[in-house]
Amino acid sequence: MKGYLVLENGDQFEGSWIGQVPEKPVEGEVVFFTGMTGYQEVLTDPSFKGQIVVFTYPLIGNYGINETDFESVKPQVSGVIICESSDGNHHYEAVHTFQEYIQKWNIPLLAHIDTRAVVRRIRTQGVMGGQMVSHPEQATFENYQTIEEKMLISEVSTKEIQSYGDGSYHVVLVDFGYKKSILTSLMEAGCKVTVVPYNTPYETIQAMRPDGIMLSNGPGDPKQMEFHLPVIKKLVQNYPTLAICLGHQLVALAFGGNTKKLKFGHRGGNQPVMDLDQKKVFMTSQNHTFVVDEDSLKGTGFRIRYLNVNDKSVEGMTHLHLPVISVQFHPEAHPGPSDSAWIFDDFVSLMNSVRREKVYA
Numbered sequence: 591m592k593g594y595l596v597l598e599n600g601d602q603f604e605g606s607w608i609g610q611v612p613e614k615p616v617e618g619e620v621v622f623f624t625g626m627t628g629y630q631e632v633l634t635d636p637s638f639k640g641q642i643v644v645f646t647y648p649l650i651g652n653y654g655i656n657e658t659d660f661e662s663v664k665p666q667v668s669g670v671i672i673c674e675s676s677d678g679n680h681h682y683e684a685v686h687t688f689q690e691y692i693q694k695w696n697i698p699l700l701a702h703i704d705t706r707a708v709v710r711r712i713r714t715q716g717v718m719g720g721q722m723v724s725h726p727e728q729a730t731f732e733n734y735q736t737i738e739e740k741m742l743i744s745e746v747s748t749k750e751i752q753s754y755g756d757g758s759y760h761v762v763l764v765d766f767g768y769k770k771s772i773l774t775s776l777m778e779a780g781c782k783v784t785v786v787p788y789n790t791p792y793e794t795i796q797a798m799r800p801d802g803i804m805l806s807n808g809p810g811d812p813k814q815m816e817f818h819l820p821v822i823k824k825l826v827q828n829y830p831t832l833a834i835c836l837g838h839q840l841v842a843l844a845f846g847g848n849t850k851k852l853k854f855g856h857r858g859g860n861q862p863v864m865d866l867d868q869k870k871v872f873m874t875s876q877n878h879t880f881v882v883d884e885d886s887l888k889g890t891g892f893r894i895r896y897l898n899v900n901d902k903s904v905e906g907m908t909h910l911h912l913p914v915i916s917v918q919f920h921p922e923a924h925p926g927p928s929d930s931a932w933i934f935d936d937f938v939s940l941m942n943s944v945r946r947e948k949v950y951a
């Protein structure tokens with residue numbers, strides 16, 4: 591059956607529904623992901639909450655869905671737009687086909703869309719809202735809530751405190767919608783991790799006696815967390831901190847910096863990042879629309895350490911004296927390259943040196 595992606599600016603793209611046809615229009619911010627693989631991780635990464643994802647690779651589904659590459663317990667995207675759908679599971683680890691999985695969770699899927707045309711439109715006009723509908727005239731943006739207006743973090747954050755691993759460094763992970771790979775990367779680096787809800791008070795975290803704080807990735811506009819910035823600032827001032835993506839944006843805001851929206855975001859596994867200290871470029875996995883505004887960091891105590899080679903946007907910062915690693919890219923990879931996995935080891939070294947200072951103080 592025919593289906594349409596209608597953009598907020600009125601542009602329409604015809605495709606066909608695969609699986610259930612949604613009764614009501616499905617809406618979200620339309621973003622595109624450029625990786626050739628990684629659809630399973632993208633579908634289940636909580637940072638994609640509230641978004642309709644266009645996959646630019648023209649064939650999606652051919653290696654099926656396995657048991658290990660989930661980034662959370664269920665798909666988080668609002669809808670999926672692809673060119674060709676493969677229902678094979680041509681991989682020895684596949685346990686479901688792509689279509690079975692997406693149908694099981696009732697995720698709207700439109701195939702046979704001219705995804706190149708959609709991406710060109712977004713690249714020239716900027717990221718915008720869209721609706722997936724069976725008839726173009728069903729699409730109406732009268733009550734459309736933009737991603738900036740939605741509080742998505744509370745929907746994906748844990749409701750209960752959870753503990754994982756038995757490493758020798760205790761990290762409290764503040765969950766704004768964390769990817770499982772961040773947790774496993776911390777455990778592999780030798781950490782015991784306590785995951786806490788996004789709005790946990792400072793005193794509760796302090797009572798857990800952490801060696802370090804992990805501020806996670808998450809969906810939507812970091813400014814939705816304005817009410818919690820004093821807690822984030824206090825955490826960074828008192829504990830070695832690793833902040834990734836949304837977490838990094840929150841650190842900038844907490845110290846008086848600002849964030850802004852990129853024209854169409856970075857989503858994929860081929861984003862080159864320059865380490866200004868080492869004068870080295872490495873490839874990174876990324877998934878974000880918002881970015882720290884470089885000029886706003888003046889007087890905050892932070893300086894830029896990492897820059898995006900393509901558009902020179904801020905990819906990470908370091909503080910003049912506080913032990914904090916703050917990165918926009920995803921060192922945990924999944925999907926994409928793990929070239930920056932050393933960030934987790936650097937975080938452990940940071941916790942170690944702070945621990946030593948305390949012992950010898």
Ligand SMILES: NC(=O)CC[C@H](N)C(=O)O
Nearest residue numbers: 807808810835836879880
């Ligand atoms: N992966 C993330 O944490 C994304 C951060 C934020 N939601 C953005 O789009 O910029």
